[in-house]
Amino acid sequence: xxxxxxxxxxxxxxxxxxxxxxxxxxxxxxxxxxxxxxxxxxxxxxxxxxxxxxxxxxxxxxxxxxxxxxxxxxxxxxxxxxxxxxxxxxxxxxxxxxxxxxxxxxxxxxxxxxxxxxxxxxxxxxxxxxxxxxxxxxxxxxxxxxxxxxxxxxxxxxxxxxxxxxxxxxxxxxxxxxxxxxxxxxxxxxxxxxxxxxxxxxxxxxxxxxxxxxxxxxxxxxxxxxxxxxxxxxxxxxxxxxxxxxxxxxxxxxxxxxxxxxxxx
DNA sequence: ATGGTCGCTTGGCGA
Numbered sequence: 261x262x263x264x265x266x267x268x269x270x271x272x273x274x275x276x277x278x279x280x281x282x283x284x285x286x287x288x289x290x291x292x293x294x295x296x297x298x299x300x301x302x303x304x305x306x307x308x309x310x311x312x313x314x315x316x317x318x319x320x321x322x323x324x325x326x327x328x329x330x331x332x333x334x335x336x337x338x339x340x341x342x343x344x345x346x347x348x349x350x351x352x353x354x355x356x357x358x359x360x361x362x363x364x365x366x367x368x369x370x371x372x373x374x375x376x377x378x379x380x381x382x383x384x385x386x387x388x389x390x391x392x393x394x395x396x397x398x399x400x401x402x403x404x405x406x407x408x409x410x411x412x413x414x415x416x417x418x419x420x421x422x423x424x425x426x427x428x429x430x431x432x433x434x435x436x437x438x439x440x441x442x443x444x445x446x447x448x449x450x451x452x453x454x455x456x457x458x459x460x461x462x463x464x465x466x467x468x469x470x471x472x473x474x475x476x477x478x479x480x481x482x483x484x485x486x487x488x489x490x491x492x493x494x495x496x497x498x499x500x501x502x503x504x505x506x507x508x509x510x511x512x513x514x515x516x517x518x519x520x521x522x523x524x525x
Numbered sequence: 526a527t528g529g530t531c532g533c534t535t536g537g538c539g540a
Contacts, residue, residue, distance in 0.1 A: 271540085272532055296540090298532065323533050324540095374540055414540095427526095432540095468540090470529035512531075512540080 261361035262496070263520040267293040267369065267410030267485055268504075269466070269513035273328070274298070276511055277305055279504065283515060284312060287501070290332050290360065293369035293410040295513075297326030304328070321351040327369045327411075333358045343399075344392035346385050347373060362494060362522040363406055370411035378432055386414070390441035398448060401488055409450070410485040412466075412513065415442040417452070420462055421481040433482055451492040453485045453518045454500065463500045466513045474505055485518045496521040 266289040270276040300322045313332050319340040320326035337357035341348050352371040373389055376382030415438045419425040428434045464479025501515040
């Protein structure tokens, strides 16, 4: 049995609807985690998905942020917040629990705050968001269910994850303070599935719209999928679907895809 | 690279 799970910051579900439908059709993931849907739940184009095999769990707000999870399986449980979230008025977190082909699973789509300017009030909130998120993840880890977290973490954790560690020193998403938060999360037993499958891969998940960044490959790997070791043990592949950045009117992020294979008797 | 380009919404803000 295989579970295929993807995460994608789409920068508006209404602007990227055709790309998302095409992605689902071509990749056939069992679960797709979305970030930056940028609309409230009433504006979400649910009608466009009625002919697809996907159920929609969504947590949106007007204009900004917004997360959703599309799943082929039905969902037992939905949460839209976690304890001590420093920006709980913003739609940045969505958790579902469901039975999947690899066993009972708790799956989270998260959109970590960008942080504005380094050292700003928003930057401080970003760091606090990480503290609360890490505490929450540690509180819900169990041996009898999978815990898989995908999203836009807005941090490139190591030098290999950016185009130029020298040029980006002390810049947003690559300050030591931000990297320390992401590394702390990884060090507490959450595997970075892309890095696990690609120990020396220097690929990015986001390129700025400005200044021809994609054409020059000036990107950062700030989107990924995390899982507990017992889930990572059955990971068969994890990869970045770079070609989605080459489409007309692309998102500035591309999908990250993980495949788990569970041997069944 | 103190500019550059998107999306949401119509004046800027957020990224």
